[in-house]
Amino acid sequence: MSEASLRGTFPRVSIGVSACLLGQKVRYDGGHKRDAFLIGPLAKFVDYLPVCPEAAIGLGIPRPPIQLVGDPGHPRAVGVRDPALDVTGRLEDFARQTVPRLQQISGYILKKDSPSCGMERVKLYGEPGHMPERKATGVFARVIQEALPLLPLEEEGRLNDPVLRENFINRVYAYRRWQQLETDGLTRAGLIAFHTRHKYLVMAHSQAAYQRLGRLLSDLSREPMDRIAHAYIHELMTALTRRVNRKRHSNVLQHIMGYLKRSLDQGDTAELLRTIEAYRREEVPLIVPITLLRHYFRRHPDPYMQGQYYLCPHPDALSLRNAL
Secondary structure: OOHHHHHOOOOOEEEEEEHHHHOOOOOOOOOOOOOHHHHOOHHHOEEEEEEOHHHHOOOOOOOOOEEEEOOOOOOEEEEOOOOOOEOHHHHHHHHHHHHHHHOOOOEEEEOOOOOOOOOOOEEEEOOOOOOOEEEEOOHHHHHHHHHOOOOOEEEOOHHHOHHHHHHHHHHHHHHHHHHHHHHHOOOHHHHHHHHHHOHHHHHHHOHHHHHHHHHHOOOOOOOOHHHHHHHHHHHHHHHHOOOOOHHHHHHHHHHHHHHHOOOOOHHHHHHHHHHHHHHHOOOOOOHHHHHHHHHHHHHOOOHHHHOOHHHOOOOHHHOHHHHO
């Protein structure tokens, strides 16, 4: 296995983002919420599509703040100081107009707590004198979620969690690969190859999901290709949203180690087992056993493992697995 195969080559991906997170002064108070990860490490690999729905619908900068009221499923966005200011329809219309621009992006990072962009647990205000409840979604974000259910979404606040950060970037690159498969022309052979290369990546998230995907592809002649592909990618992206704990990663690492059993001597085998166990006990991060496996596969190439995205799902330079 070549060094390029082990470390991967990654095309730049396009990601939508709340404009304030890139340092644009578009917030209601004329400020920004620049995010160090987005403008630093991630920016080396990503082309951003910045969007500020509130500025885009003409509310101005600075502007009177808005808040969510009413039905948690379909709240209204109204002025904090002037409830007669209702911009719900304008935000929804702008979101629907924006959807076509988002067809080619591979992920979206939203501003937490925003009445327009918040992905979840945005404050919902009720009767005067009552405390707000965190149970709403921003108006713009809700329309995007409904229109593009496959698109990986995350809030910048949740990206401070190392597991959620790696999970989101993992989904972005998996979705980008799917988009490329569709662009190249979806075929039965292409879909099988795509599924094969994602085997251990999916197994880490859910072995049950991997089995369901396998059954879905067991007879590609029974239904139209587009229907099977639709069911496949929905199942895949749903599975990849699941958090992966150390037990699941350790199980996958041991499965992968099986491809080296005829190649390693007793000492190398013992070293690899100790490293995987050290990871399971939270003594070392995931990148340690992954790096050791890559080392052994360089010495003992295996064509099947060379194609597995689990060993290199995203750029090493992002250091995502250093914190897992």
